[in-house]
Amino acid sequence: MRTAPTILHLDMDAFYASVEQASKPSLRGKPVVVGGLGPRGVVSTASYEARVHGVHSAMAMAHARRLCPNAAYLTPRFTLYRQVSDVVMGLLHELSPLVEPLSLDEAFVDLAVGACRDRLAGLPSHAVGAEVRVVGEELRAAIRAATGLTASVGIAGSKLLAKIGSDAAKPDGLVVVESGTEDAFLGPLPVRALWGVGPATADHLRRAGIGTVAEVAEAGEAELVRLLGKAHGASLYAMATGQDDRPVVAERDVKSISVEDTFDVDLTDRARVRAEVGRLADRCVQRLRAAGRSGRTVVLKVRRYDFTTLTRSETLRAPTDDPAVVRETAGRLIEGVDTTGGVRLLGVGVAGLADFTQEDLFAQAAQGSAADPGDPEHSEDAAPATVAAPPPVRRWHPGHDVTHEEYGPGWVQGSGVGRVTVRFEVPGGEPGRVRTFAVDDPALTPSEPLPLVPGFPVPGPSATAS
Structure with missing residues (x-):
């Protein structure tokens, strides 16, 4: 353990739910639950207004609805969460080059290096605690100004105590564990x-x-x-006993990028399974490109009706970020998996990441899927590698952003029986009006999230939804 409290742990308060409340004026001060909304869905984050009813993360969504039936239940908007996270992590890097992200909303910071080191240099040990408290309060104020959100901060001489400190500070607080007070605190x-x-x-x-x-x-x-x-x-x-000498480690390199979906009803139709694999492959490549990466190993994950989980992978000759390559490779992999009993979950990922691509890999994928006369898998009786996907159905997810030609930007409150309900409002404005449309209304289209506060980075056209 360090002799001075120079490790900071930041934890955004009810992050996903707080972002939703900040961007939707009608939800300010209301219970909000974010997660999977199907019968098998799980709570990702609950606002503090929902937590007083007993709702918490990792709880079955069906149970959450029983505990708090009047909450707003929303599907996640990872595009916006990542944008907010990037802003917060940028503020942390202004304090120190040693930032260790644990998730989108949580990180350790080493205050003994970088800009903070200069502030602490020469201070007597008894004054360090007061100065890092000022640093923590300035950080929380900067986060609120940049995003409109609150954060809790713990500062101590070890990662363990800093993390426990931020937990004790929740919500919207700061705890500094001064040197010599560790035992009394723990x-x-x-x-x-x-x-x-x-x-x-x-x-x-x-x-x-x-x-x-x-x-x-x-x-x-x-x-x-x-x-x-x-x-x-x-x-x-x-x-x-407070024994923790782990250092803050700068951001680790991501090993893989993947997406997966759990289905409300097990998929038994083979054409639907293939179509979902193709859709997941496209989403995976969107994330891959958003991260500025490519990869050479395509991984397929299948969880069947009986909860058995299978993974299949294929390594390409060189890294790619071509959606056609990933889609065709994932399509070949699913052909080798028996899904007749039903599929509960599908996932597609890319591993072996790199910062470059090989532009001619589409030819590689085409060669890989070409029929080999000696390969029984490609005999005339074998199922084709690709099947035309069913016509797309417009799906309106609660919480997601839309724009109407006449009424402007809004968000989906719910949909069903051929109708979709939209509340038209913008971040920082007043609660808006609700209107209902046919699900196939051509005037209504999905859109990117609006910025939370003036000056907040707006997601560009390459931003991806999850």
């Missing part, structure tokens, strides 16, 4: 505050008379190893 906390302690471990410790972090430390490493096993017991004792 001791009273419940054991669930420590990483890796879930409900089962907490219950096991409770039965042994251990309920707080201080009681974990008092139990000693030997007793914890006896209760939980060598690896888990030793790790828990180290955390309870």
